[in-house]
Amino acid sequence: CYAATVVIRSGEGVVLNDGIDAMRETYAEWFGSLPGLRVEVVQRVERGSWVVDEEHVTAQDLDVRALVAYRVTADLIDQVVIMTDEGVSPQ
Numbered sequence: 001c002y003a004a005t006v007v008i009r010s011g012e013g014v015v016l017n018d019g020i021d022a023m024r025e026t027y028a029e030w031f032g033s034l035p036g037l038r039v040e041v042v043q044r045v046e047r048g049s050w051v052v053d054e055e056h057v058t059a060q061d062l063d064v065r066a067l068v069a070y071r072v073t074a075d076l077i078d079q080v081v082i083m084t085d086e087g088v089s090p091q
Contacts, residue, residue: 003076011067011083034059049073 008017017023031037037059045052049072057064066084070077 001077003073003078006076006078006080008080008082011081016082034062036060037062 002020002023004020006017006020006023007015008023009015017026038057040056040058041053042056042065043054051070051072053068053070055066055068057066064084066082068083069079069081071079
């Protein structure tokens with residue numbers, strides 16, 4: 001569901017992942033190193049090409065709440081913005 005050119009940024013605009021291969025590597029590392037990793041979508045809002053989720057991310061010794069914005073273009077997610085005060089990022 002992600003575009004080959006997907007860009008993932010922090011809420012501050014820092015590029016965390018550039019491209020699907022970088023995203024896959026990061027997410028594989030997360031799932032490999034965080035036992036029981038789970039994301040619950042608490043609430044979802046859609047406006048035009050944007051979807052914003054309030055997410056609750058949990059794993060062993062991890063409990064983070066975040067807002068994550070996804071832009072959908074041509075039925076694929078091409079931009080993601082992860083906003084959290086906990087300082088957690090995909091890298």
